[in-house]
Amino acid sequence: MIAHRSAAATALAGKLRPLLLAGAAMLMTAAQAPDRVTPMTPDVIDHYEQTLPSADxxxxxxxxxxxxxxxxxxxxxxxxxxxxxxxxxxxxxxxxxxxxxxxxxxxxxxxxxxxxxxxxxxxxxxxxxxxxxxxxxxxxxxxxxxxxxxxxxxxxxxxxxxxxxxxxxxxxxxxxxxxxxxxxxxxxxxxxxxxxxxxxxxxxxxxxxxxxxxxxMGDDWFHNGAFRMSSLDYAVGQAFNKGDGGGEFALGEGDHYSRYLEAGSAGDFARKLGIEKVPGVRKFLENPAYTDFWxxxxxxxxxxxxxxxxxxxxxxxxxxxxxxxxxxxxxxxxxxxxxxxxxxxxxxxxxxxxxxxxxxxxxxxxxxxxxxxxxxxxxxxxxxxxxxxxxxxxxxxxxxxxxxxxxxxxxxxPRWPMGTQTPLYLAADGKAGFAKPAQAGHDDYVSDPAHPVPFLPRPIDMGDATQWKPWLVHDQRFVSDRPDVAVWQTGPLDKPVHIMGAPQVDLFAATSGTDSDWVVKLIDVYPNDVPEPADQGGKPSMAGYELPIGIEIFRGRYREDFAKPVAIKPGKVERYSWALPNVNHVFLPGHRIMVQVQSSLFPLYDRNPQSFVDNIMFAKPGDYKKATQSIWHGGASASSVMLPIVP
CATH class of the missing domain: 3.40.50.1820 (Alpha/Beta hydrolase fold, catalytic domain)
Structure with a gap:
């Protein structure tokens, strides 16, 4: 009797289970359902999962x-x-x-x-x-x-x-x-x-x-001793809020060329913006030479x-x-x-x-x-x-x-570099060529820290990606006629000149100051009759375009020892050697090869005061002085850019 009733109960329970489960689900749904929204229901949620089940x-x-x-x-x-x-x-x-x-x-x-x-x-x-x-x-x-x-x-x-x-x-x-x-x-x-x-x-x-x-030596912070001012911005941005942003310089709108120039030295710029105690900034300002620190x-x-x-x-x-x-x-x-x-x-x-x-x-x-x-x-x-x-x-x-x-x-x-270093000599009358000039001479310009050569046409916005990303291919005609930029170029080439490697600068120069920066640009000058007008998409005509193939700077105080800066003797012809970036480039027939030399590239690099100070980062306003720069060519002081030429 008991067993019979247990079986019946079991059968009944089996029939009722789906109904009971459905009812329980309805009760649970009702219990879990959110309150009805009202005009005052808060609209903030904790999380929204953007990855849906349909994601691949x-x-x-x-x-x-x-x-x-x-x-x-x-x-x-x-x-x-x-x-x-x-x-x-x-x-x-x-x-x-x-x-x-x-x-x-x-x-x-x-x-x-x-x-x-x-x-x-x-x-x-x-x-x-x-x-x-x-x-x-x-x-x-x-x-x-x-x-x-x-x-x-x-x-x-x-x-x-x-x-x-x-x-x-x-x-x-x-x-x-x-x-x-x-x-x-x-x-x-x-x-x-x-x-x-x-x-x-x-x-x-x-x-x-x-x-x-x-x-x-050449990545990000310094190039051959010259300091990149944008490094300060980077250091602050990385240091603040675990890199999540909010560390941008409060420079306001306007030409950064003027903003940086008005501030003075790199150290003065840091003090003006209140960043001189940021550890990354201090690392730059307190260690300008290539000591063990770097x-x-x-x-x-x-x-x-x-x-x-x-x-x-x-x-x-x-x-x-x-x-x-x-x-x-x-x-x-x-x-x-x-x-x-x-x-x-x-x-x-x-x-x-x-x-x-x-x-x-x-x-x-x-x-x-x-x-x-x-x-x-x-x-x-x-x-x-x-x-x-x-x-x-x-x-x-x-x-x-x-x-x-x-x-x-x-x-x-099979290897790099491929080219054989061949000197392209600077010569008198703004000429350049592969024959060494027999007669020595020099071309002079006055470098004034109060009017440094810009690295881009003004106005300059150091945070503008459209300026920053392609600046190394910008047409250099915007400075070719400046009196503080010396220019040499070949005649139109009658055959291609193919270089594969890093061109080497071999510069003989003197200054009336006790310190100096030297900037050398290797440029491919396009024929002035290129039959391609400027298009409607914003690209310029290439007629007469002065295309930089390599631009690099060298800080004169480090000519003897990167770790121990020494003053330059005024008027003494010194030899400076450094490399331009690695390239594979063909200068085509009809093009010219140009070399430009100047003593500033601002505000990408800090200004050299052109008078020797122990730490250039903290140069005072009175340290910044004009200097007459003499670029020598021919004879025993034959300045050149060594081109890694392949047949």
Whole structure:
């Protein structure tokens, strides 16, 4: 009887269960339903998830622990369904979250930067990370944190952070194949190179793009001792609010040429804006010479002391306005370690800083043969990673790949530089040629710090990307007629002159002052009858265009020793030697080769007072004096620009 009733009850319960569950669901829904909205219902919500179930990708946000306990914010993205995918890592001070949330879209290619899209579509796991102390990561930020050693006794640097990050990724991303590549431009180029110092075994390939390598010799902060005023802006912006913004200079509207000139020295400018106590600013102002403070931070020197174990493709733009020094410097120390000429390659494209990661059809007034940047990424860079990370066939990466501007074509070569240094001599009457003048002479100009030569036509806005990014290809006719700019040029060429390498300046000069800056420009002068009128899209006619092929500055006080500045003896002819940026360029028949020499490039570089002071950053108003500059040519003082000419 009991058993019979239990069976009946069980059957009844089975029939009622769906009704009971439906009723319970209705009660729960009613209990969870929000109150009815009223005109006074608050409109703020805690979160809106932009990644919908329909998205074609997976996004994870994690905090990866470092060996000291600090956790670094990291975004991991991949297309849905990825299996056995290689990892492509970038480590940045510029907001990893933003780099993976470019557009609110359900397609992975819309969310990521252009440089990532080909990889994301091909099953790569894309990883972006905030370096320590920046944006959403924990820890303290130190700009270009030195490697563990004489300047850093913490046991922690960007190399160890890269190692710890890679170790965590290969153990915690089940969709990966355990192989990692690293890539990045500018500061990210620095962190890419740092990952190659004591590299994790899973790191199989690296592409440092326009890397920050030596901030004093020629990347970012100084060039041959001359200080870049924009470095102050960068230091403050990075230091404030973990790099999240709000540190911009309150200069107001107007011509920055006037703003910087009115402020005085770099130190006076810092005091005027109240930034003189910012640690990054102090590092610049208190260390103007190439002492151990800077020389022991040079990444190429660190890499020179270590074995080459990671296949590396170094990339930079021919007109890189920020980091033209680093990649060739690293190539010089790594290439001798590459015994089979297959571990290190160098790429120089017709781009501005980080231009390889954007559209490469043009730069300023110049047009190229198609999208040169995408062509490099698809034809050479991705196959390089595919080989080392996915086991694809050998990509036959050329030892050196450069774009020959002037004739607009990619060229491969077995080494760099390729050209033979051939002097282009300065001569009397503003002439230049390949024959050494027998008779010595000089051309003079007066350099006045109260009226420095601008690096762009005024008004200048240092924060305007349309001015800053293409400035190295700007037509130089805007200063050719200034009395404080000396000019020499060849006659029209009767045959092409092809250069592949870094032109070298060999300048004999005297000054009536006790210190001086020297700026040399190598220029391709277009024929004045180019039958191409200015178009309606804003590009100028190339008729008579004075195209800079290389511009570089040298601070005279460092002619003997970069670490120990010494005054110049007034009137004494001194020899100054330095390199212009690396280029592959063809001066075409009918064009002329021009050399310009001047003693300021403002406000990109601080003004030299032209009277020797211990620390040029704190020069006083009375220290800034006019000076007569004499550029010698011919005889025993035959100034020239050495051109690396190939047949």
């Amino acid at each position: 990708f997976v996004r994870r946000e994690v905090m990866i622990p470092m060996r000291d306990g600090t956790k670094l914010y990291t975004i991991i993205m991949m297309k849905k369904g990825v299996k056995n995918g290689p990892i492509l890592l970038s480590r940045s001070p510029y907001d990893a979250h933003g780099s993976a949330h470019r557009v609110a879209s359900q397609r992975i290619v819309d969310n990521l930067d252009v440089m990532d899209t080909e990889f994301a579509e091909d099953g790569y796991v894309i990883v972006h990370q905030d370096i320590r102390g920046m944006h959403r990561s924990e820890g303290q930020y130190i700009m270009n944190r030195p490697i563990v050693g004489p300047l850093n006794d913490t046991g922690i640097d960007e190399s160890t952070d890269a190692w710890d990050t890679i170790d965590w990724l290969v153990k915690n991303v089940p969709e990966s194949n355990g192989k990692v590549g690293i890539i990045g431009s500018s500061y990210l180029g620095f962190t890419t190179l740092m990952a190659e110092i004591n590299p994790h075994p899973a790191l199989k390939a690296a592409v440092p793009e326009s890397p920050m390598v030596d901030g004093w 020389s022991l931070q040079a990444v190429d020197k660190w890499l020179a002391e270590r074995p080459l174990t990671v296949p590396t493709m170094l990339e930079l733009g021919q007109w890189d306005q920020e980091d033209s020094y680093g990649a060739p410097a690293v190539y010089r120390v790594l290439e001798p370690k590459d015994k089979n000429n297959d571990m290190v390659s160098l790429v120089i494209g017709p781009w501005r800083h980080s231009g390889a990661n954007h559209g490469g059809w043009s730069l300023g007034a110049l047009d190229f043969a198609g999208d040169t940047a995408k062509e490099w990424r698809v034809k050479w860079m991705k196959p390089f990673f595919d080989h080392y990370l996915k086991g694809a066939p050998a990509p036959r990466t050329p030892p050196v790949l450069t774009y020959a501007t002037g004739i607009n074509e990619w060229q491969t070569s």
